[in-house]
Structures are given as C-alpha cells and as structure tokens.
Amino acid sequence: MKAILLAGGKGTRLRPLTLNIPKPIVPIFNRPFLLYQLDLLKQVASIDEVILSLNYQPDRIEELIGNIHNLGIKIRYLIEPQPLGTAGAIRFASDFLDDTVIIFNGDVLTELNLSAVLQYHRSREANATIVLKPVENPSAYGLVEVDQDGNVKRFLEKPEAEEISCNTINAGVYIIEPSTLHRIPKHMPWSIERSFFPALINDGERFVAYVSSGYWIDIGTPASYRQVHRDIMDGHFPTEPFRSKPKGTVVVADSAQIEDGVTLEGPCFIDEGVVVKTGARIGAYTVLGRKCEVGNNVNIEASILWPSCSIEAEAFLNDVVLGQGCHIGRNAVIQSGVTLGDKAVVPDYDGFNR
Structure with missing residues (x-):
C-alpha cells in the first residue's frame, strides 16, 4: 500500500x-x-x-x-x-x-x-x-x-x-x-x-x-508555526522533546552552555551547542535552535530562533521567529509577531535606554 x-x-x-x-x-x-x-x-x-x-x-x-x-x-x-x-x-x-x-x-x-x-x-x-x-x-x-x-x-x-x-x-x-x-x-x-x-x-x-x-493544525503561516510549538510544549500534541514531560519543563541539550546568572522559564527548548551568557532571560515558549548565541542581559520571550542565530547584549525579542543565521544587534528590540528570514541583520541601537 x-x-x-x-x-x-x-x-x-x-x-x-x-x-x-x-x-x-x-x-x-x-x-x-x-x-x-x-x-x-x-x-x-x-x-x-x-x-x-x-x-x-x-x-x-x-x-x-x-x-x-x-x-x-x-x-x-x-x-x-x-x-x-x-x-x-x-x-x-x-x-x-x-x-x-x-x-x-x-x-x-x-x-x-x-x-x-x-x-x-x-x-x-x-x-x-x-x-x-x-x-x-x-x-x-x-x-x-x-x-x-x-x-x-x-x-x-x-x-x-x-x-x-x-x-x-x-x-x-x-x-x-x-x-x-x-x-x-x-x-x-x-x-x-x-x-x-x-x-x-x-x-x-x-x-x-x-x-x-484529535489535535490538528495547519502550520502554513507564521502564527500557526509559532502555535504548534506552544501546543507541543503544553502537551496538546504528544511528541518529543516534550512527550510525557511535566507542564512548564525546561529542555536543555547536553552540549548547551548556560552561564551562571541566566534565567530559564519553562516551557522552553534549548538545542545542542547553544550558548547563553550571564544575565540573559529565556522566557516561556522560546525555542533556541542549534548553535545559537545569546549575549549578556538579553531578554527573549515566546520566540523561535532557527540554528546559528546570534543575539547581542541587551537585545529584547518578544513573539518573533528568526530564520537561520540571523544577527540581532546590541540593544535592538523586535516584537509583535515579526518574522525575519535567513541571515537577516538588525543593527545595534545605540540610543536605547532602558
């Protein structure tokens, strides 16, 4: 058949x-x-x-x-x-x-x-x-x-x-x-x-x-693409890496490097080779793809980062999707459902004051 x-x-x-x-x-x-x-x-x-x-x-x-x-x-x-x-x-x-x-x-x-x-x-x-x-x-x-x-x-x-x-x-x-x-x-x-x-x-x-x-979703839009990750983290579609995991689980790959002073809020997923530096916060419903680098005091909330993204110090991401190899500059702010394609570059924001 x-x-x-x-x-x-x-x-x-x-x-x-x-x-x-x-x-x-x-x-x-x-x-x-x-x-x-x-x-x-x-x-x-x-x-x-x-x-x-x-x-x-x-x-x-x-x-x-x-x-x-x-x-x-x-x-x-x-x-x-x-x-x-x-x-x-x-x-x-x-x-x-x-x-x-x-x-x-x-x-x-x-x-x-x-x-x-x-x-x-x-x-x-x-x-x-x-x-x-x-x-x-x-x-x-x-x-x-x-x-x-x-x-x-x-x-x-x-x-x-x-x-x-x-x-x-x-x-x-x-x-x-x-x-x-x-x-x-x-x-x-x-x-x-x-x-x-x-x-x-x-x-x-x-x-x-x-x-x-049973569970069903069409993943064909950025909004539904973000939603399917949330649904899997919440157990609505039982599959790895969150199958049978308690609600709010933080999944961190063995080779990821999480420095002291980092805040991880579940549910979230951190893949192989990721580096997260001191002072960063990785909020709920965030996915950090393989070999992403997250700088000091970065704040990431409910966002999906494909492999090899680099996020410079003090940047803020909320509800975004980044394609592979994106570079987000120091102090940059991206939010409200923004989706960036592969290798997009957002420059430093020197005038940012928080």
Whole structure:
C-alpha cells in the first residue's frame, strides 16, 4: 500500500522562512516537519512506500531525507514538472498506484488513528474518504457538509455567515481508490477540493467522511508555526522533546552552555551547542535552535530562533521567529509577531535606554 505526501508547494504563506528552505523540512524544534508526518504514516503497517510529490526546492528535501538513517519506511521522490495542484500531483503519481492510497496535505500536523480511518473506509466500501475536523470558528475555513450517514454532500469555500450549515473542515487527509483518478486530467494543475471531490459527488460515487476530534493544525503561516510549538510544549500534541514531560519543563541539550546568572522559564527548548551568557532571560515558549548565541542581559520571550542565530547584549525579542543565521544587534528590540528570514541583520541601537 502506498501513501502520498503532497509536498510540492512553495510555502508562500510562511515566507520569508521558506525562501531558502521548502516548507516540508522547516524545523519543529529540531526535527524537520516532514518527519512528524512520516511518524503518523508509519502507524499503518500495510504502508510499504511513501511517495513525496515535490516541486519547490526538491533537492533540499532529497538531501535531508537521504541523510537520515533508519527512517523506517521506503521513500520515492516524484518531482512535478510544474506545480500541479493537490489533485494533479496525485494523478502524476498514479502509475505507481495499484491499491488504496492514503494522501496527506503537506501543511498538516494531526493526532489521528490512521488505521481506524482506513478500517472505516473499507467498512463503508468507499471510493474516497476525507478526514474532517470540527472547529470553533467555521467562517475562517472552507467547510465540508455531510448527511446523517456520513456521506459527503458538498464543499463550501469560506461561506458567508448565513451560509454556514456545519462546523467541519477539510483536515487534509484522504483515502482514495485508484479507480477514481481518471477524473483528473494528466499533466495539468487540478484541485482535489475544488474539482476532483465535487466530481465524485456529482457522479454519485461513495464518498464518505471520517470526523476526527484529535489535535490538528495547519502550520502554513507564521502564527500557526509559532502555535504548534506552544501546543507541543503544553502537551496538546504528544511528541518529543516534550512527550510525557511535566507542564512548564525546561529542555536543555547536553552540549548547551548556560552561564551562571541566566534565567530559564519553562516551557522552553534549548538545542545542542547553544550558548547563553550571564544575565540573559529565556522566557516561556522560546525555542533556541542549534548553535545559537545569546549575549549578556538579553531578554527573549515566546520566540523561535532557527540554528546559528546570534543575539547581542541587551537585545529584547518578544513573539518573533528568526530564520537561520540571523544577527540581532546590541540593544535592538523586535516584537509583535515579526518574522525575519535567513541571515537577516538588525543593527545595534545605540540610543536605547532602558
């Protein structure tokens, strides 16, 4: 049995973080995001191969995955000649599909019993199954309407308030039978949500929904990227490095150097090779990536720093994300949800007085 990870998007909503690195391998703590999705797929023993459908910076993904030993599952790389959309990418992989296929959007992190979804798909003798997630604010999403028997009836793309008839959204996880894929034209962009699924409904195919109450997030924006780190630290999505840890845990790698007089407030994560100098404060929900250097009396609150960032003395960071290799000058202040791309430089602020 095969699974497809739709990992070809440019990650434009997550820019500038994705200018130099494709979204599937942006770090969540110190692991590429893609590995969390592979962890979920490996729960299904019958999956013997995962097809990575790539287009944007595919070499970066192949290089990273290729350097991971004992991945635990076979990977096939398919590089789209052009961006083919969610359905077009599946059609592009169809020559390798001879059985039921599980499909994952490249943005989704979820706690899901995937084996139970597969069992449901088979028990309903469905040609397609979509996983849905109930949300509190359905107006912000495209909705999926089902009948009392769990059959999918229609898709509502970000409806007006008076049009809202349900609170279930597309969770970006599907199970599909290859016999349905002829509806997708070859070698052209095609949407699974706007074209393929409506065609199944119109043709009367057995298309059912599985509603999941487990954790779910789309990591595709800076705000949600920050949020997923908070959620893992708070135990809402149980995974390393905070699995089974007490609330408010400070996780510090063995090779990190924390000088005397540093304040660490949990939950926070400090990776290998990090140096934090005297007088610095590392506040809750902060992530310091590998080999970051934090100067004297720096104050960092609820921020995510990718590897090799340097923060000079007296700087203040609050609720920011810094790409790899950023340099923040002495006395600089950055806050209010700012996101900086790789190697950004913020100069010293000589007139700062606190």
